[in-house]
Amino acid sequence: MTKGQVEVAEKYLDYHMEKYGFQSSNVTFIHGHIEKLGQAGIKNESYDNIVSKCFINLVPDKQQVLQEAYRVLKVRRRVRSITFEHQ
Numbered sequence: 264m265t266k267g268q269v270e271v272a273e274k275y276l277d278y279h280m281e282k283y284g285f286q287s288s289n290v291t292f293i294h295g296h297i298e299k300l301g302q303a304g305i306k307n308e309s310y311d312n313i314v315s316k317c318f319i320n321l322v323p324d325k326q327q328v329l330q331e332a333y334r335v336l337k338v339r340r341r342v343r344s345i346t347f348e349h350q
């Protein structure tokens with residue numbers, strides 16, 4: 264992931280708040296690598312869910328990704344990974 268991708272995502276926060284009727288945003292974008300969530304400041308047992316849409320499949324060290332996911336998720340841990348295959 265690049266900082267530029269995060270900047271583009273942040274540009275659309277106001278658009279989506281207005282479109283879906285929110286007064287404030289409940290979304291935070293964090294720049295980092297999925298296999299190094301600690302470097303991005305993500306603490307132990309701090310999240311309920313992880314959703315990956317075509318991310319985990321791109322990382323060579325999937326064991327490290329899953330170890331990090333296990334570390335940052337709360338007790339009822341849940342990881343959802345979706346990958347599309349191109350034909």
Ligand SMILES: C[S@@+](CC[C@H](N)C(=O)[O-])C[C@H]1O[C@@H](n2cnc3c(N)ncnc32)[C@H](O)[C@@H]1O
Nearest residue numbers: 264265268295296297298315316317318321322
């Ligand atoms: C196929 S795109 C999918 C993006 C988005 N989920 C979508 O469906 O449009 C894969 C994304 O994974 C990001 N990516 C690749 N390796 C990554 C890593 N190790 N950690 C975090 N993001 C990564 C890339 O920057 C890219 O944005």
